[in-house]
């Protein structure tokens with residue numbers, strides 16, 4: 001069983017293993033946020049691990065906002081080139097690609113009115129960026145490997161059966 005970890009503000013932060021939740025409880029870093037839970041027999045008595053715990057102190061979580069930035073585009077695309085598909089660590093012309101080999105490409109070039117938006121920009125390697133130059137993907141015959149999207153803000157991936165106690169805090 002997993003435990004939903006909430007910030008002090010009740011905002012869901014992560015899904016953590018029960019053992020980790022127990023350790024946080026013992027260190028008084030978290031408190032129960034629900035009465036539902038599992039009781040575990042320990043050497044010094046029984047301990048109930050709730051299925052939702054909340055941090056006693058608020059932690060500031062850097063959000064991946066929807067405000068456009070060059071770094072945000074590179075992160076969204078995981079430093080993978082939208083044209084050739086190569087990513088950090090792959091070999092290109094005998095060299096291993098580093099993060100610094102990638103830059104933001106304007107799909108519709110700035111010179112053609114293309115803007116700094118999530119859907120008009122993507123990560124591209126230096127070779128593809130130079131090759132494409134001031135052309136559209138169609139003109140350059142360089143199709144996009146995926147459709148650039150606006151990143152979602154603050155998402156938590158929860159799989160499997162969702163305990164009822166979590167639903168109060170997850171917007172589902």
Ligand SMILES: [Zn+2]
Pocket residue numbers: 081082083084085086124125126127128129
């Ligand atoms: Zn490329």
